[in-house]
Amino acid sequence: MSFVLQCPNCGPREVTDFAFGGELTARPRSRPSERELHTYVYMRRNAAGAQLEWWHHRSGCRAWFIAQRDTTSNLVSWTALPEDVADRGEGAA
């Protein structure tokens, strides 16, 4: 795996600068059923294609941000700080 990510604060950096935070998950807004909780905690879509993900600029500004990455090609179409992502879709917290 090797690609470049655009840190919203610092600009383009090698992926080794970053920590992967997993795909965006939807934390239930209110008390979930047991099945919903299980799905939220353990199940991941693991999409073959575009996916919204958390990334952390661990060796840089230490910001958490959101990236849309194609998991089949590692092409990152955009990155943004969470407050700039209006619609986090299914990944909304």
Place this chain on the structure above:
Amino acid sequence: MTRLEPQPGERIDRRSPLRFSFDGERVEGFEGDTIASALFAGGRRVFSRSFKYHRPRGLLCCSGACANCLVAVDGRPGVRACTEPLRSGMAVEHLNAWPSLERDVMRAVDKVGGPFTPPGFYYKTMIRPRRLWPLFEWGLRRIAGLGKLTRRDEREWRTSYRRRHADVLVIGGGLAGLSAAVAAAELGADVVLVDDGAEAGGRLLHEGSHERARSLASAARGHGVEILTGASALGYYDGLVPVRRGGVLHQIRARAHVAATGTIDQPLVFAGNDLPGVMTSDGALRLTALYGVRPGSRAVVATTGDRGLRAALALHAAGVPIALVVDERSEPVTALADSLAEHGIEVMTGAMVVGACGDDAVQRVTVARVADRGGERVVHCDLLVVSGGSAPATSLLAQAGTAMAFEPHSGQFLPGETPAHVQAAGELAGIDGDEAIELSGALAGARAAIAAGAGEDEALHSRIAGEQTELDRMLARPATPAVTPTFCGAAADGKAFVCLCEDVTDKDIAYSVAEGYDSIELSKRYTTVTMGPCQGRMCQLAAIRAVARQTGVDAPAVGQTTARPPWTPVAMGVLAGRPFEPAKRSSIHARHRALGANVMWAGDWRRPYDYGDPALEVRAVHDAAGIIDLSSLGKLLVRGPQAGQLLDRLYPNRLSNLKVGRLRYGVLNSDAGRIMDDGTVFGLDEDSFYVTTTSSGAGAVEEWFSWWMADWDLDAHITDLTQTLAAVNVAGPRARAILQRLTDMDCSPDAFGYLDGRQAHVAGIPALVLRIGFVGELGYEIHAPAAHGQALWDAIAQAGAQDAIRPFGLEAQRVLRLQKGHVIVGQDTDGESNAYSASMGWIVKLDKEEDFVGRWALELAAERAHAETLVGFRMSNGAVPHEGAAVVVDGAPVGRVTSARHSERLGHAIGLAWVPTALRDAGSQIAIVDEGRHYSAEVVRGAFYDPDNERQRG
């Protein structure tokens, strides 16, 4: 004399002799030589012994492709002598032969071992008796292998890396590559060119066009191209190309790539084809033209195409007598054949080599007609130049996602459609003739520059279209193609090698096909053909042809094996990069050293294990006072109007109502309800909290906090003070008296109670003092600026001297906290533990109104019985089980010991263990098995020592 008259364009400087040693003997070469050219000039013909049969091997490719000249240099094995520049004083040694290269007793394997060592013999033989395996292994390891790694500090093997971002990366610095680099740079692209030769130029350098090579290279430099010579591209990883050059790994990331890796001159397969003196045409030319070395005194040239004919002419011009040229084609190209005839060189067409023999070197070559094997002739010579076709070096292209297609006209596997950002140019793309190669390079360079974002306009597009038309016109000219070599069949008494690196013969391939491994990928795995250090450069085509012959399928249907990185062998140390062992040391570390501490790793930290006698340290804490350095604790400052809300959402207990000046213990959970970390939270003021974490969890907790903050967008903010502040814990019945001597603050129990915190000056140092009881005695954690850490420590030590205060280390702390039944997260808990199963359910406040991370999972956990529970135990006898010992019921392991120590104060051995919940009640008997010994123990709930916490609250 092995050196020729000075050759035009040679790389050596005959006025600068260099001295080095080979196997301890002094050898002389010139500046500009490689190790191999200097040794060859000095008369050496045998450079290595083969992998399996220990047959003598000499120079074959002279271009870093084959494994024949692998040597050790200054103790470092795996160096290719034919490309490694000679340096004065080098100590060069042979690999894998004993007692010497010339007389290797392991050659016996070749003489008698053949029938016993067929492909895959290690799956079939030496299996029984099993107890003899260590002996077999000992023997095999001595026979096989490519040298021995000298044991020394592994840091010396590890090198640094450099990252380079560019617009265009050109791989290969021959005519096509240099033209591509110039063309791309002319369009304004930032270009890097890598070439594995000592000088860019590729074939031009040894085919009489060195001046052209040098002018192209200087034009490229003039356009700002960064040229890396002596550099091997290791592979193509999603657009990143690691390039090893000397002691540096260049990680080059470009927007577009031009592959101009050329072709590899292929050997021929016949009996004795591995004898020293058999050399590819490229190898012979390189020795001659670059180093002025005479490759032989009388040569036979065997070829399947024009490459060999051109080499024969060049060798003749350099003064190497050519005894005979055999061309497998019945009609060689006229112009070259005419030139050979003009020079009086005999060419036998429609003929091939059927065998070479000699005593550890070529002495005689037998040739015959291809058609009927008739007209056999024996020719005496000491050099057999072979050219079995040109195999495009397609591996990097294949790794970049290009499929190869078989071109029947030339008999080559050529690149098909390349991905958008990758161009192929020159001979690699099947293009022949200097003019066409140069043009294809320029076109590839321009296209790569455009792909990398160079400005395009109408004029550029029409120029490219015009050049493409011109190239197509050139390529439409008919050329006489090379032919696929005919296999002559190995003579009964001789081995015909398909793969020299792994000693795989044509018979071995036949054997593997007969055993059912009839696809090239299976045959590769079974015989290890193409898996040696050459990575298929010298043998993939021959292996494909051999499998095709055996299976009756044609070569394109056999197909190629998958090209995986690394394309060039690379030392692990180069990949590992420069060693960093980050060690964190507290500001008080020098004092611990001075006090004679035994220092251990604790995560990234170096911390005192003890100061000589942990039992004495424990006693001091119980009876007087002790001091421990806690600077490694994670320390976070959480501030902001919503800081309390943030903590309420992260901790299962309520923190927003924590009073200023009070302290609360907290456990962090994941949404799965698992314990992540623990620590304390202190109320600094209305909007500020001081949070401590475990030493090992500091980084993860900071990331965890900031991740939730990013998600929730709360008005709060985190500052990591872990390295900014030092911290010590003064603990023991005399701790209060000692602290009082150093501060104006009232330390009496009424003014400064348990779980209180105060900002005060201690020994004149501004500090935060927290009354905490981790070790179970009266204690104060003092947090102060790291710059004053040592002064603080020294002041406390001095103030406590009259009370016989002692420094204590991690071991004493572990005993003390275990006596209290305090859990260490990560030691006593794991990724499956939750607060209820870890017997810490009291920390979870499910009656809290707010949602918090882990709440829903913990609600479920609270309702249900958990299978295992963490409990304390007391051993029935004095034995201390190892951490990790099994708790067993009816002989089956059902739990494990996580901590165990002997407690001098309690007079017995105690510990913590996960046990089946049915056994969790105090007084239950549990059985422990530790390394085969059986023990019994009794479950204890709560603290072992001072269960009512009278001492720490006192």
